[in-house]
Amino acid sequence: MIGFLQNVIDAISLGSLYALAALGIGLLFGVLRLINFAHGDFISVGAYALIVPPLQASADVTAQMFIGRWPLPFMLVATSTIVIALAILCYLLLFRYLKSSSPPTLMIASFAASYVIQNVLLIVYGAREKSVNLWPSLIQQVDIGALHVAKLQLATIGATMILMLLLTAILRLTPLGVQMRAAAEDFRMAQYLGVRSNYVISVAFAVSGVLAVAVSLLFVAQTGILTFQMGVPLMLFAFIGTVIGGMGSLVGAAVGGMAVGLAASLLQAYLPGEMRSFRDAFVFTLVILILIVRPTGLFPTRAFTERV
């Protein structure tokens, strides 16, 4: 029983991470019909922001943190600023011109953006992995009854819940949020009714940037390693979460991301030994099956139905 609860907590903490990343992807799909492959690279850049500016030679393995050693509020603001700037730059330089393109074109465009960002990271920081030690105190465990829970897991779950509540509040209560939801519902109609598309989409990119930073910090605190493609697997799982949840529905994205995290970590725990290494193959096969049974995801939105 305790073992099971332990696994559930691991699963929820992984699921939270995926849910956060999925929210960032789902948000942009809502307003722009963009499946943003570059979201994974926003996550990578958020992590590399900790070691901005690049003080050391690219061959160094242990990275010198600069922004990463600032007090927490400053550090959050600085990393977020960097990633928000990147996200808005992506919009202004690329996606702005593709607003009326089809989803596949947008997908390819984000693939291109992702490729460029990854290689810029390579130029600046080199290909070698770097280790960083972020928030070492969070490794400690807290005992809840017979359960041992790492503080980091609690932080992950807590941060996810706070960000989700915040996002919901913004979307429900502020005029900007109403505009974003209107744009997600019917972009053209929203434009006719006076929603300024560039503004709303830029804000959506900025918010997805903030969500990406949250993921990068929590993820780096957990793994302690920076690589130029570190965001890619996170993006893949999150992206799958948004698909399972139903593209364009934010609740769906969060639930889907959580579901993928749960599935991945429970498969990891309960698959028989020799099957365990095929975990990802199982997860992706599951996704294909879900798509076949419910092509519009578990929480279908109008965004997904194709109009005649």
Add this chain to the structure above:
Amino acid sequence: MEPHRRRLETIWSPIVLIGIVAVVVALGQCSGAESVTLTINEMLIRMVVVIGVYTFVGNTGILSFGQVAFMCIGAYAAGWAAGPPAWKQLMLTGLPAFLNETQYPFIVAVLGGGLLATVIAALFGAAIIRLTGIAASIATFAFLAAVNSLYSNWDSVTAGASSIIGIPTVANSWVFFAYVAFAIICAALFQQSRVGLMVRASRDDEIAAKSVAINVVHVRLSAFVLSAFLVGLGGGLYAHFLGVISVDVFYLNLTFLTLAMLIIGGSGSLSGAVIGTLFVTLIVEILRKFEAGVTIQSHILGLPRYSQEIGLGIVLALVLVLRPSGLTNGSEIPCPFSRLSMRRSRSEQETLTSS
């Protein structure tokens, strides 16, 4: 129109394309440098793959991120067939005896790669081909990720994270050229065939196509399977080009490269696939030259490493923004002997990217 003129029109574009590629190969042979030959060989293999990707993506209008998985499947099948038996018996204990104990010749291995990809495409395609639009793209993506994960962990059959080694290499450009010509002919025959026309009709207007009794699912599946066959052949060739194969070669970077080649050239036409491959290879080679450093009037002009990748990403983004139907604008090379060719090419501009 007289029948012979129409026939000339339909074969004109593939013949010109094969001619162009032949000229490129011949020029490469003339230069005699080994690096040039290697570049051209790799380009020819990628061209087979891009033509294969085009056969599905161009004809159906459905973007697939999963075709490189078939390249992986083809390459590994070729590796199983053509790898040295002593090594296979040591490392790939999970292989059936007929593969484990024999070393098959090049052509058998490559065809085997194509066939295995075909079979798997038929099974997987039958399951997912009903999906439309973006759901289909996502399913193909999940397929790529699933195949990648399976092949990187199935130690007894794929050697897992290490590589299959000792596959005999082929260095003759004309061998690869023959496969390119074969792929061009296959793709051209398919898109002018009855089924091919039906696929293209359902790409342009699925509902209208259904209303004239086109079985959209069946014709799409046939495009998918043919595509996987060609891509699988490309994988088999790649195994014989590299001599060593590992799983991570066949993942996101190669997917990006092949899709970029297709879309830059123009995903709506076979000419787009061929010209896109040539163009992207040229761009990448030029950037690579600059990375190595170029001397202009005693100034050494060098770009940092990874510039070629960034350049490719920027070129793709520019094409998407400025010329969404690609360099060829989705039309085939017009036949100069036809009065209709100009008019027709204009009507074919409706493609994946502009839809």
